[in-house]
Amino acid sequence: xxxxxxxLASLLACAAVPVMLVAGCSSDDDxxxxxSGGGASKSAAPSKSGSSSPxxxxxxxxxxxxxxxxxSQDTVKKLVPKTKNADGEQGKSSDTMARGYCAxxxxxxxxxxxxxxxxxxxxxxxxxSDPTLGTGEKRATDFYKKQVDAAxxxxxxxNVKTGAVEGNGDESAWITYDLKKDDSDxxxxxxxxxxxxxxxxxxxxxxxxxGADAPDPSDLLKSAETAAKEAVAAVGxxxx
Numbered sequence: 001x002x003x004x005x006x007x008l009a010s011l012l013a014c015a016a017v018p019v020m021l022v023a024g025c026s027s028d029d030d031x032x033x034x035x036s037g038g039g040a041s042k043s044a045a046p047s048k049s050g051s052s053s054p055x056x057x058x059x060x061x062x063x064x065x066x067x068x069x070x071x072s073q074d075t076v077k078k079l080v081p082k083t084k085n086a087d088g089e090q091g092k093s094s095d096t097m098a099r100g101y102c103a104x105x106x107x108x109x110x111x112x113x114x115x116x117x118x119x120x121x122x123x124x125x126x127x128x129s130d131p132t133l134g135t136g137e138k139r140a141t142d143f144y145k146k147q148v149d150a151a152x153x154x155x156x157x158x159n160v161k162t163g164a165v166e167g168n169g170d171e172s173a174w175i176t177y178d179l180k181k182d183d184s185d186x187x188x189x190x191x192x193x194x195x196x197x198x199x200x201x202x203x204x205x206x207x208x209x210x211g212a213d214a215p216d217p218s219d220l221l222k223s224a225e226t227a228a229k230e231a232v233a234a235v236g237x238x239x240x
Contacts, residue, residue, distance in 0.1 A: 056129040059136030060196040063238045064124045067091075067100035070234040071122060071227050079204065079223045080104045080118045091123075100124040117184075117209050122231050123201045136197030144171065144194040147201050151175040151190040165225055169195035169232045174225065176217055184209055187217045191228035198235050202228040 068088035076086060083104050091101030103121035127139035152160055157177035165172035172193035179186045188205040204224035206215040 054131045056131055056135045059127065059129045061126055061136075061198045061235060061239050062097075064097055064100050064126050064198065065231075065234040065238040067102035067122055067124060070102070070124075070231040071120075072230060075227055075230060076104055076120070079227060080106055080120050081116065082106055083118075098126050115209050115212055116206060116215065118206045119204070120227060121203045122227065124231070124235070125199045125201075127197045129197075140194050140197045140199050141171075144192060144199050147192045147199060148173050148175065151192065152177075154179065154188070156180070157188070165191060165193065165228065168225070168229050169193040169200070172228065172232075174221060176221055179205075181207075185214055187215055187220055189217070189221045189224040191224045193228050193232050195232050195235050200228060200231045200235065202231060 068090045073086060076083060076088070083106060085104065088102040088104050091103070093099050093101070101121065101123045103119070105119045106115075106117045125140070125143055127136040127143070129136045130139070133139060148162070152162060152175055154160075154177060156179055158179070160175065160177040162173060162175045165174050168191075172191065175190045175192075177188050179188055184207045186205050186207040188203070190204075191202045193200045193202075202224055204220055204227065206220055208214045
């Protein structure tokens with residue numbers, strides 16, 4: 001059975017929390033004074049030593065939501081009818097505060113009279129600020145662009161289209177394309193959004209199996225945008 005062309009298992013590992021260093025100070029004491037011939041004392045010039053390490057603004061978002069709870073149950077039921085697991089299948093992560101993933105899909109049965117198959121997944125990637133790599137927001141912006149480019153470059157994708165999603169985080173884009181898999185024509189929708197230092201990626205696709213009609217791509221895209229906006233909102237709630 002089809003699995004989404006997009007996989008987030010290759011998300012970049014986030015860097016460690018920045019360490020701020022404080023430069024030491026030097027001061028004069030009486031041992032630095034020398035008597036002159038006229039009886040007046042003169043202080044030795046203070047030495048200049050030490051330097052501050054570069055600093056960056058701290059990342060805004062400190063946490064990620066539970067990925068399987070980032071999209072409401074009502075939305076899951078609407079987008080993935082007859083889902084195998086309404087609670088979702090959560091991906092493994094060595095650091096749940098840096099990345100998370102959850103997926104839902106329809107029953108594996110193709111049916112004898114035709115059926116509609118749906119797949120939905122949501123992934124999160126959070127970046128901390130790092131003095132050597134930049135702010136968490138900058139790092140997230142770079143990853144956001146890579147996710148958009150990766151979706152547009154999906155192997156075998158046809159009729160690729162892209163556009164902006166309004167009112168979804170700091171920036172958001174949609175990418176749609178057709179993909180033939182197992183003799184079925186799948187309509188794929190990807191929505192990528194960035195909110196501060198967190199990137200949200202939603203993949204949603206569907207196909208008519210065993211003679212069923214192919215789904216309407218515009219309807220699928222609206223559903224994908226709904227799921228993405230819920231996921232972005234979940235990031236904000238997790239950091240209140």
